[in-house]
Amino acid sequence: MAHSCQHGDSACSGATAHAEKHEDQLVHEQLRRIGHKFLVMSGKGGVGKSSVAAGLAVTLAHKGFKVGLLDVDLHGPSIPKILGVQGTFHVDDQKRLVPHALSENLHVVSIQLLLDDPDAAVIWRGPVKHGVIKQFIGQVHWGLLDYLIVDCPPGTGDEPLSIAQTIPDVHAVIVTTPQEIALQDVRKSINFCRQAHVPILGLVENMSVLVCPHCGKEVALFGAGGGLKTAERMHVHFLGSLPFDVRVVEAGDAGTTLNLVRAANGSYAEALIALTDQVIERCSPPSVVPDQKTPTEKSEVKSAMETGVLRIAVPVAEGRLCHHFGHCEKFVLVDVRGSQIQNRAEVTPPPHEPGLLPRWLADHGVGMVIAGGMGQRAIGLFEERGIRVLTGAPADDPQNLVQRYLEGTLECGANVCDH
Incomplete structure (x- = not known):
């Protein structure tokens, strides 16, 4: 028996599109x-x-x-x-x-x-x-x-x-x-x-x-x-x-x-x-560390490149997530194995330059970024390097954000820098 739609083809198409989305x-x-x-x-x-x-x-x-x-x-x-x-x-x-x-x-x-x-x-x-x-x-x-x-x-x-x-x-x-x-x-x-x-x-x-x-x-x-x-x-x-x-x-x-x-x-x-x-x-993240990093930074990067460790980067200002991703004071790098946080370190990013941070964070062994907002071009550059991006995170302590993400309780809103 043929299906007869009482709401019209456009309503059915809209419902189908909503379900697919x-x-x-x-x-x-x-x-x-x-x-x-x-x-x-x-x-x-x-x-x-x-x-x-x-x-x-x-x-x-x-x-x-x-x-x-x-x-x-x-x-x-x-x-x-x-x-x-x-x-x-x-x-x-x-x-x-x-x-x-x-x-x-x-x-x-x-x-x-x-x-x-x-x-x-x-x-x-x-x-x-x-x-x-x-x-x-x-x-x-x-x-x-x-x-x-x-x-x-x-x-x-x-x-x-x-x-x-x-x-x-x-x-x-x-x-x-x-x-x-x-x-x-x-x-x-x-x-x-x-x-x-x-x-x-x-x-x-x-x-x-x-x-x-x-x-x-x-x-x-x-x-x-x-x-x-x-x-x-x-x-x-x-x-x-x-x-x-x-x-x-x-x-x-x-x-x-x-x-x-x-x-x-x-x-x-x-x-x-x-x-x-x-x-x-x-x-695993790349093991080559650029020469311009200090010995301290090199050892921190290498420690995060142990097999099975995911390094999550969170941009911060005054100790909390900074919504202005490209102009943050520091990045907090949190190392995770399985569902357990193992280590936390802070690094100061280089002067802001378009397209630089995805490469710089990839060199630091980062596999994921939790951000408040980020432009679509930057998201694309991260994804090209195999780095996952989660946007819409609230302004909170970076380790708390990572812990809530691991527990599945992190609630994210809209991308506040979606350009």
Whole structure:
């Protein structure tokens, strides 16, 4: 039966636009509470992409980071099986989905957890997929996360495109095997990322060699060195190789991948830890400190660049947040690990010059700025350097602002310098 609108097409269009704007606000609100976002993708199926995504998530969580793992392989979700996730979602008092807590630091969301029958087929077209993916971000209570890892289906279809459009600062981790047919498809994934303006964190070569469990000899089942050669040819960073390990297959089928990684035993676990360390290092603030800084400033910057630390900058005047961002007296730099404040320091900015502060704060290892007001051009310059900006904050002690932000109780108003 056709729908008959009693309020007119314009009223329906207005309601739809309002709903979409509200959904976009929810997505934005969630994303600003998440540190690094990864899109794990591959050019073809069967390369172990989901196993890599799960292993990376588990290893990061084991290192003490708060991690969310989002499975958007809507037609063939495998993350719940790999990690042994069962049951359905809970809903909080704000009617948001609560991710499945696999451990204290690792939370999982998958379409599989919404299906009554795990063997049911999901038959959806592109627009529906896009809407579900936005809901999995905006209407899920992720909380504060250091990392969000998104496992996409193979190829360059609707799901990775929706992630690229929904998460502006997402970075791609591309998985391949050494064989040429996989490398041919992975080059398409690399070109997809470049056309969709998704920065590539690096390339992972999975199933690089089989290590014989009896004699320790390495057997190149799918060829050797193809991942590294492709990364060099396509000018992409090579994150590392993971060997073929029968125990990984067995753990995935049994849903005990979490225990396998926790054991940190064997060549696969060692390679996965090395890969994770590479990812962490490439996500850390730059370690190069300009020569013009004093020795004291250099040591302060270096201390904030420890792995897993987020440095938040707050412009201040007379000890409180200064609404005139470009003309503040000092910046208070607050170091946060997880949800805990670890350190606080003050630095005096250089004389005001258009476009200087984003570069100067990036050199100080800043990953986020809490401000009262800021011009759109300045916000764009910060975002280009991977620095998140939160505007509309009240004039308060900077450490109180950071603490309230971490607790989710910081109320922000309008951008008082929106020009």
